[in-house]
Amino acid sequence: MAKYSTGSGGGSAGGSCELCGAAGDTQTAEVAGATLDLCADCAQNHGESDQGPSGSDSPDDQERKRRAAQNTAKMQDSQSVDGSHWEDGADYDADQLPYLVSDYGSRVTEARQAEGLQTGELATELDLTEDDVLAVEQGRAVQANVKGSTIAAIEKFLDIELADSR
Numbered sequence: 001m002a003k004y005s006t007g008s009g010g011g012s013a014g015g016s017c018e019l020c021g022a023a024g025d026t027q028t029a030e031v032a033g034a035t036l037d038l039c040a041d042c043a044q045n046h047g048e049s050d051q052g053p054s055g056s057d058s059p060d061d062q063e064r065k066r067r068a069a070q071n072t073a074k075m076q077d078s079q080s081v082d083g084s085h086w087e088d089g090a091d092y093d094a095d096q097l098p099y100l101v102s103d104y105g106s107r108v109t110e111a112r113q114a115e116g117l118q119t120g121e122l123a124t125e126l127d128l129t130e131d132d133v134l135a136v137e138q139g140r141a142v143q144a145n146v147k148g149s150t151i152a153a154i155e156k157f158l159d160i161e162l163a164d165s166r
């Protein structure tokens, strides 16, 4: 059983106000997101229930304001992320396929052949599937959902540039 009676007018032992400590009947009220047992005075002064004298801040209004504030914060977040997203962006962004140069497929094929490797051998070297390598060489990286990290591994291993970020 809860320490405090949560129903209004329980009237059994009575409680004490969690803000001012006054003994007597308490009522639950939301204060800054916490549910507290308050005396009538504190509930009126601090509570976010509809007992306030103003009556202008209905729960609906508060919810709307809160959401508006969250939306604003989100927009600011994504803007700041966009500014420097490649280095310290979210994890799932880091593996996105970069914008690739138009002839990335043939660049990979030529560089691989220059190394004397088959597609399967290159895949093994990079711990990729041969399908990934073939998809890249055939210019199907986007359609085949090849990961950004796969492109990066191929670039690094073959010492070529495939991302067209410049």
Ligand SMILES: [Zn+2]
Binding pocket: 017, 018, 019, 020, 021, 022, 038, 039, 040, 041, 042, 043
């Ligand atoms: Zn009080």
